Amino acid sequence: MEVVTPQLVSTATASPQSVSVFYRITALWALCEALLGGVLHALHLPGTGLFVGGASVLCISLLAHHCPSRKAILKATVLVIVVKGLLSPHSPPGAYLAVFIQGSLGYLLFLGKNYFKLSCLLLGVLTQLQSALQRLVIMLIMFGSDLYRVAHEFINYILKKAGFAEGDYVLYIVIGYIGLHVLMGVFVGWLAGRLPGMLKKQQHKLDLSSFAYSGDEVFAALPRRKKNIWKRFFPFLTISVCFLLGVSVYFDLIVYNTAYKILLRAVIIAALWIWVITPLLRKVLHRWSTTKRSALASELDQVLQVIPYIYRSAKFCWASTAQFSFLKRLLLFPGRLAAIVI
Known part of the structure; x- marks a missing residue:
């Protein structure tokens, strides 16, 4: 295990392997947040918290395993937030808050090496719960409790037409959504x-033996998130x-005033937020x-020095799995x- 102490390394003469493992893991965490998180946020794909949060748990657990002091997790959290701001400046503020919460949970949970696996499991579950609840709270703030009633009436209307009994299916969907994140947290923690x-x-x-490092390829090759104003104004949700x-009003499931109230609330909150x-x-x-x-x-110099090495390592790893199917390559990569890297 290595002690987390800053060691000045010249990027022109030293290899990234000579940099402390603390900075290598931190750089890997920062890239997961900036690139993976940036792509998923830009495309508004579901499951952002599942994958990005899972990657964060793995990196935090590696920090806890390799670094003798759990204060290294807090230090890495600050560095990741700063690097994320450099590489993915258009990430939403909630993404930075999530990193801070994940790092803080890691600092609180990894009290000793004897409980390492238990701490990993708790961190995985709590991180995924935080991700799920954060999105539910945002929806509640943006659309209000009336949206729950509209969705409840709409689903029961569809099921009644299909010959099924009525029930509180929206609640089941919410519980299932939270349960999916808990299961993902258990898997990631394990x-x-x-x-x-x-x-x-x-x-x-x-x-x-065939892998050699060259530090000349770096930031120009890293994908940048392009700001798409239409995706910011018209997300899938x-x-x-x-x-x-619209469908609920058409079938007389709700009155016009309720629909206008929900939309007006969402527009005002979205405008204030944006x-x-x-x-x-x-x-x-x-x-x-x-x-x-x-x-x-x-x-920061240590972390940024390792980033081009990780980029070249990623190309090497992807090439080394060329003989496998695409799905297996994604699992092995x-x-x-x-x-x-580590």
Whole structure:
């Protein structure tokens, strides 16, 4: 195990393997947040919390395993937030909050090495619960409790026409949504507890003789998130809610006033969030990250130095799985990349 101490390394002469494992894991976590999270947020794909949160749990567990002090998790959290702001500046403020919560949970849960697997399991479950509840709270704030009643009446209307009994199916859907995240948390926590041993086995299998590092390829090759204003104004959730309200009004399931009330509330809150709250939060985050960037200049240099190495390692890992099917390549790729980087 390595002690987390800043060690100044010249990017021109030293290899990334000479950088502390703390900075290598932190760089891997930052890339997962900035690139994977940025792509999923940009495309408004469901399951962002499942995958990005799962990757965060794995990285935090590796930090807890390799670093003697759990304060390293808090330090890594700050570095990840700053690097995420550099590589993915248009990420929503909620994404930064999620990173902070995940890092704080890791710091609180990893009290000792004797309870490592239990801590991983708790971290996986709590992180996924936080992700699920965060989205439910956002929907409740944006559309209000009336949306629950509309969805309840609409689903029962459809099922009644199909000959099924009425019931509180919306509640079942919400419970199922939370349950899916809990199951994912259990799986990720179980995997995180066994990850260090799995990576050691993977390292013995890999042939790294053909892999050489070159630091010249870096940030130009990293994909950047392009700001798409239409995707910000018309996400899938808003379109779905408008469709639900329109159909409900058409079939006289709700009165016009209720539909107008829900839409007006959503428009006002969305406008405040997009044009008032988000810009203010981004200014605060920018000011905070600028301050931290100056205070943690040497640590940031270590993390940024490893990023091009991870990028080249990713290309090597993907090429090394060329003989497998696409699905199997996706399953093998993360483990091989982590094994090389760490």
